[in-house]
Amino acid sequence: MKIAALSDIHGNLPALEAVLDDIGQRGADVVVNLGDMLSGPLYPSQTADRLMQLGLPTIRGNHERQLLAADPSRMGPSDRFARAALSRAHLAWVRELPATLWLESDVLLVHGTPQDDLSYFLETVTADGCRTATHGEVGRRAADVEATLILCGHTHLQRSMKLADGRLIVNPGSVGLPAYEDSHPFAHRMxxxxxxxxxxxxxxxxxxxxxxxxxVEYDWHAAAEQAASNGRPDWEAALRTGYC
Structure with a gap:
């Protein structure tokens, strides 16, 4: 079995299409989507249309959960932009997505960790910044999940770790946003x-x-210009360089 794992598209449709083309050339038995698909100042509604058409095994991320909040005025700018662009049909689709999904009897899809869509699986954030998680930390986050493979997203960083018991945890990185800043639980950059x-x-x-x-290469300068035109110089810089 060959799985192509996507995560954190963040409304970047050109990046998604480039990745899908690369998968088409290299082959996969199944393509899975690990959430955070739409939020950001790019192409949320067009990305939703494409993903709904594809019908991939898909879970929601923290941004999907946040998009469904009752009061858009209290959302962050990425969620607020996406929410304004999405139709009722898009939101209904998002609402039906599961938080986790067993792809096979031994393959689990999560966004953050099995317990929490905001927690990092393979990284640890402290007051000093972000570092690679230890095997002990990752083992505790995996807890007693009886899977040989756990696929996670959220951090946008490509990383894998094999635990002593043979379980493999893989983060495929981000399709659509190569850098970001966050303040939870401490200020840090990815x-x-x-x-x-x-x-x-x-x-x-x-x-x-x-x-x-x-x-995968794609026209990231065009994506950066789209972010800039929508008032997000932070995204423009991240999309052009991979740095905040």
């Missing part, structure tokens, strides 16, 4: 250092799961 779209290909082999990370 930066990939290049503007490429990202995903992962994970294959079941006789020796277990093997992950290959892909970076």
């Amino acid at each position: 930066e990939t250092g290049s503007p490429h779209a990202r995903y992962a290909s994970i294959t079941r082999t006789p020796d277990g799961w093997e992950a290959v990370f892909r970076t």
Whole structure:
């Protein structure tokens, strides 16, 4: 079995199309979507249309949950932009998405961790910033989940870790946003250092799961210009450079 894992598209339709083309060339038995699909100053409604058409196994991320909040005036700017652009049909689709999903009896899809869509799985944030999580930290977050493969997103960083018991946790990185700043639980930056779209290909082999990370070129300057035209210079910089 070969899985192509996508996450954190954030309304970046050109990046999504480039990734889908790359998957088409390289092949996959199934393409999965790990959430945070629409929020951002780019192409939320067009991205929703494309994903609804594709019908991929999909879970919601924290931004999907936030998009459904009752009061748009209290949303952050990325969610507020997307909410204004989305139709009732789009929101109804988002509302039906599960928080987690078993793709196979031993393959679990989550956005953050199995318990929380805002927590990082393979990274740890402290008052000093963000670092790679230890095996012990990751093991505690995986808890007693009986999966040989757990696919997660949220941090936008491509990373994998195999636990002592053989379980593999894979974050495919972000299709649509290569850098961002956050204040939860402490101020930190997540930066990939290049503007490429990202995903992962994970294959079941006789020796277990093997992950290959892909970076894909697309017209990120056009995406950056779209962000700038919608009043988001922070996104413009991130999309052009992979840095905040």
